[in-house]
Amino acid sequence: MSTSRTILIIIICGLCTFLERALPFIVFRGREVPVIVQYLGKVLPMAIMATLIIYCLKGVSFDVCTGWLPQIAASAVTVGLHLWKRNAMLSVFGGTICCMLLTQLL
Amino acid sequence: MKKAFIYSIKHSIPVFIGFTPVALAYGVLMVSAGYNFIWTGATSIIVLAGSLQFLMVSFFAGGVSIGTIIVMALLLNSRHIFYGIPFIEKFRKFKGWKYYLIYTLADEIFSLHCSHDFGPDVDEKKAYICTAFVVSQYWIIMTIIGALIGSLIKFDTSGIDFAMTALFIVILLDQLKDAPVKLPAAIAFVSSLACLIIIGADSFILPSLLITVAVLIVMKNIIGSRLSVSDDTTIHDEPVADPDTEETISSDLSFKETAQVGTGLKEMIPADLITAKPDKQTIEGTETEK
Incomplete structure (x- = not known):
């Protein structure tokens, strides 16, 4: 493939990504943010985080136990640790180590 | 500035753990597709979006029209259009820096912005900018390292990418608590x-x-x-x-x-x-x- 086409692809993908990230700012540029959007701004972080968790776990498959056990068990460990100690670093490390062990040992 | 910088490094440790294997793997993939660390670094700086960058490697191989590339790039990252909504008014206050904060509004940085927890001695604007800077540099530098020496790393990291899932779970739990x-x-x-x-x-x-x-x-x-x-x-x-x-x-x-x-x-x-x-x-x- 030609170098110029590769550069073009990189620039296009960069622009598309930036435009999507900038869209809310472009739409409400220079004016008061409507009440409904302010409301969405308050409730969306929680909703997006819930969606991202499912997004991360989308690869889970229930065909074989190695396809789901590491992720689901590690999620449970993360939730348990965090409800227990409320220490973000501990919960993330604990869950990740659990997932690594199960993935590599099963 | 120093306090904000230290805060942002501490705040982003989970992202660093989660990023590392993915970024290294991306660098290795780019090299195996015939693109060296300069291409890898340039793509990471200009695009700064993990999943799209992986997909782009298949675009480079050819056979996909520019129109298709635009549609696929927009669709793959469409979730990003929602990420700015909570920050419209806040970023507006940050004047010219808002463009940098918009450019860096990836999944992980958005999540960290949603879970900021700095003391009164840290300036808000600096905390946002430093967090965005630190995390985007993790990504850019780690992908370059991946392109340079990624194929030499033999340590089995499978499962480590769960760090990102764990981070999202932790942030959600904290949001729910409050x-x-x-x-x-x-x-x-x-x-x-x-x-x-x-x-x-x-x-x-x-x-x-x-x-x-x-x-x-x-x-x-x-x-x-x-x-x-x-x-x-x-x-x-x-x-x-x-x-x-x-x-x-x-x-x-x-x-x-x-x-x-x-x-x-x-x-x-x-x-x-x-x-x-x-x-x-x-x-x-x-x-x-x-």
Whole structure:
């Protein structure tokens, strides 16, 4: 493939990504943010985080136990640790180590 | 500046752990496709979006029209159009820096912006900028390292990418703890699980977010009233954290209702995950990892 086409692809993908990230700012540029959007701004972080968790776990498959056990068990460990100690670093490390062990040992 | 920088490094450690294997793998993939560390670094700087960068490697190979590339790039990252909404007014205050903060508004940086927790001695604007800078540099530098020496690393890192999932879980749990109303998370869980099962893993996230937003708008009166009720009956039991009330986006929701926390959390998350298990067999066979 030609170098110029590769550069073009990189620039296009960069622009598309930036435009999507900038869209809310472009739409409400220079004016008061409507009440409904302010409301969405308050409730969306929680909703997006819930969606991202499912997004991360989308690869889970229930065909074989190695396809789901590491992720689901590690999620449970993360939730348990965090409800227990409320220490973000501990919960993330604990869950990740659990997932690594199960993935590599099963 | 120094305090904000140290804060942002501490705040972003989980992202660093989660990024490392993915970024190294990306560098290795780029090299195997015939693009050296300069191409890798340039792509990371200009695009700064993990999943799209992986997909771009297949674009480089040719056979895909520019029009298709635009559509696929827009669709793959469509969730990003929602990420700015909580920050419209905040970033506006940051003047010219808002362009940098918009450019860096990737999944992980958005998540960290949603969970800022700095003391009164750290300047808000600097905390946002430093966090965005530190995390984007992790990504850029680690992808370059991956391109340079990634293929020499033999350590088995499989499973380490769960760090990002764990980070999102932790952030959600903290948001739920502080939130006067937890319904938005439940709506998003149900909506994304339903879309995942019905539509499949490849393209569920945009429909899911659109449905979530629609439901949130329809239920504005119910959810909004609970938000504003707790606004009036606020009890701040963290005297240190917020001298200025608009400190972080989550501080808008940081009104304590300790009574609800214990039961609400335990019921909500495991239940949703457990009930999903039998149904999700329907997505078997769909290709998930690129």
